Amino acid sequence: MTGPAVAxxxxxxxxxxxxxxGGSVHAWQRGTNQTLCGVPLHKAGLERFPHVLWIDARWLAxxxxxxxxxxxxxxxxxxxxGDRRRWTRHRPRP
Known part of the structure; x- marks a missing residue:
């Protein structure tokens, strides 16, 4: 499986x-104890769903x-x- 899972x-x-x-859904990288936004899983009471990818959670929502x-x-x-173009720097400062 590639990509973040769900908590x-x-x-x-x-x-x-x-x-x-269900409820408040966060992206979670396997092998870590926090979400991609920095919320600790145990302290926040989040349950891990390693079988559900973040892309699938967006579809489920x-x-x-x-x-x-x-x-x-x-x-x-x-x-x-998906609906927006990714940000890139065109002329960085030296």
Whole structure:
């Protein structure tokens, strides 16, 4: 699997019996104990979802009835703003 996984404040189970994230959803890099925006997982009470990629969480937020709020800082840190062009410096100072 490539890309960040998901950590969330709550969960729900879909019709196939798979745990899915809900509530406040953050991007999480496997092997670390914090989200991409710097929130510590244990202290914030976030549950890990290593089987759900961040891209899939964005899709779930758009397509499901469950309440999911994606962290805007994690979205920026993951660099997957699909509708906008990525920022690049054209003329850096010397």
């Amino acid at each position: 969330a404040s709550s969960r729900w189970v879909d019709e196939e019996g798979v745990r899915e994230p 758009d397509t499901t009835e469950e309440r999911m709020v994606l962290c805007h800082r994690c979205t920026a840190a993951a660099g997957d703003r």
